[in-house]
Amino acid sequence: MATELVLHLDTAQDQRQLLPEESELRKRMKMHCLGLSSLDRTIAKQKARVRQLQEGDANTAYFHLIARGRKWRNFITSLNVHGHLVADHDGMEAVLHAHFEGVFGTAASTGNTLNFQALGIEPIDLADQEVPFSMEEVWAAIQAMPADKAPGPDGFTGAFYKSTWHLIRLEVMEAIQAFTQG
Incomplete structure (x- = not known):
């Protein structure tokens, strides 16, 4: 009206x-x-x-529509460098690398070294640090764990590891070896 x-x-x-x-x-x-x-x-x-x-956070078509829109808003299709348009991925990578290398520079070596032997500190042989853990070492660590506390977020206590060691020892050793060897 x-x-x-x-x-x-x-x-x-x-x-x-x-x-x-x-x-x-x-x-x-x-x-x-x-x-x-x-x-x-x-x-x-x-x-x-x-x-x-x-x-917004549910796995709905609306969520995917919002995420797709955000992806396209944040996508860099090309760069204008000194009047030249760079649109391929490798070219943009090279341009960005050169720019930020110019901004941040490269690490300069200090040229300083420490002579530990002159200070009276003897070098330590660390070769045994790269030797894989043995089952005996892991079992000794498990026996030293408190029975009523969980060492990690999984909630398994020391009592669990001690009582089921004969069943889980191979899987635990595989997990430890996978972790230590990267």
Whole structure:
């Protein structure tokens, strides 16, 4: 109703000079329409926020639509370098590497060394640090664990490892070897 009145007064204004009462009414109605329009935008934003909160992290089509849009907004298709457009991946990688190498530079060697023997510190042979753990070493570590505490986030206590060692020892050793050998 208010929008129709404003449009009617706009049309009348194109044809003739509005009376002061009509101008004031048009101004008030236009402000009223702008206020309602702003309220509609606010409601739409709130509805979108509620939808984002409800469905944003769920594995829905809406989530994938948002993620795809974000991916395309963040995707760099080309770089403009000194007036030349670089669009291939390898070229952009080389340009970025050269730029940041110029910004950050390269590490300079200090040239300083420490002579530990002159300080009276004898070198230690660390060759045995790379030897794989033996089953006896692991079993000794398990026996030293407190029975009522879990060493990690899995919740298995020392009592569990001690009571099931004969069943799980091969899997535990495989896991330790995979971890230590990278």
